[in-house]
Amino acid sequence: MARTTSISPATADAPEAGELVATRRGRYHVLTRYDRRVLAAMVGIPLLLDVVLIWWPTVTSIYYSLTNWDGIGDITAGNFVGLSNYRFLLSGGYFQFWPAVAHNFIWLAWLTFIATPLGIFFAVLLDRDVRGTRIYQSVFYLPVVLSLVVVGFIWELQFSPTEGFINNAFGLVKSGHIIDWLGNPHINLFAVLIAASWRHVGYMMVIYLAGLKSVDPTLREAAKVDGANEVQTFFRVVFPVMAPINTVIVVLTAIESLRAFDLAFIINQGKNGLELLSILITNNSISESTRVGFGSAIAVILLVVSLGPIVAFLSQAMRPAR
């Protein structure tokens, strides 16, 4: 069998084949049929898994969302209800829906305008030759390795009404003015967001630091020579050069906010002030809950919202390199 398609079989199998083809360097696609099949399998098998277990369920979510299926038996023509799940949701018929949207939005806003900028700020401060920068960095990034379950437990030790550090340290338990940080629906979202930020800030710092390291140092020097101070240098020189990282950071923050699930679930299973879209999906459609079609409609809404940051990320990441 010929090793290459473009060479005559007689010489291709000869030991000197390498020598002969060396003159054809730069030529593309001298793959044998066997090699092509191997490559097809290398891509095909993982791709098949990805399509079957990720993209097929994504499409199926849309399909389910048009039904009132309860998860038992087959979906029949009688199960189709058109867009009524969506109508019911958007009209506020399901009283937890709009609060969940609001909570996801607050989550996004908090991370975008508080936690992420703080992470960037830390990165900018620590990027310079500050003494002990490694120690500071290590501390801020420590929570990033922890599971959100552990993060949740650690913060419950702070926020717990009678046994937590905060209420005890400020004498609120003794004086009887207990603040129920995790139980009061007006404030528990913010308590959870503090816990979420504890981890998110370090994550953003790490990524931004890597970006800052890749900025051409001569740019800063030039700015310095031109008499720019540090603040000006950052906002007018470094920040614009970091545009790709800035996009990544914003996208990652948005995706984190849409995915938020674990902390709220651990604190109180996403009830009473901690409703999130992700939790409404599982509460309605998984295990003993039977509103599969309805929960899927929430999933589709989450999908549509997620497409924004996903497309932004892809168009950033897949752009051909300069």
Add this chain to the structure above:
Amino acid sequence: MSATTAVGRRATAIESIAVSRQFRPWRLILHAFLIAMTLLWIFPLFWAVYSSLRPIADTVTHGYVSLPAGGLSLDNFKTFWTEADLPYFYANTLVIVVPSVILILLLASMVAFACTQFSWRFNLVVLMIFTAGNLLPPQVIIVPLYHIYLSTPIPMLSSIDIGRFSFPIFTDNNLLYDQYIGIMLIHVVFQTGFATFVLSNYMKTISKEITESAIVDGAHVLRIWWNIVLPLCRPALAAMATLLFTFIYNDFFWALILLKTGDKRPITSALNNLQGEFFSNNNLIAAGALLAAVPPILVYIFLQKQFIAGLTLGSTKG
């Protein structure tokens, strides 16, 4: 600012260090700020450690915020370790994490290899499918996935029993649902998307000529992938292995939904159930949370470089 201009135009490395070491009031403010933030950041963890070292009786009599009258001990750790049967859950995690990470790296490196070392019509589309799949919130796919898991028949052959552990081949209920193999499968598929993205970014920096000349020399693609390209990617593979270990170890969501039997749960999601069992003893729960956090903390201490490299490889272009 005046100091920097005083140094003049030649801002060499040595000089800029000299400048920064010079005393200036805003340096003091900077360090004060950083130290304050560091203390704030470390405090919740410190408090968890402190709570875990105190006997609950001591806490109850002297209050939560008080100095330890009866001294500190590791008793809470010992109690949690044995009462919660922790080694068992560590083993569950191990059974799930190790094969998953290896499989992810194999699959992802194959896709990345085929997509970056060869030009064909859809290689960019394929990369996008993988990357976008990983960016979806898992909750978007969970409902149909749950039903796929409940309705896919998987052969039930036998099981490997080691002491209390029973590892079924492939299932013990004919399904993907509530099985080690099922939870592994979703980790592998979901994280392969991420690893493919990162590894392809890395492999783009490897010259295509290496592959081309190897083909010209008569090497099969499988050999080029295994013997040439993978060794060149060793730093990226190490970084990804570290990161994926931490991700899968820390997973809560998939295990929560796709496993039902408490005995099959990996430690992170088991912890949530154990919370109910020990809810009356906060100090014990603190010890449990810290025990569950030991492997990631070991990663933090010993593999910090790889972990950070893994995080940043995914965000910056190689």
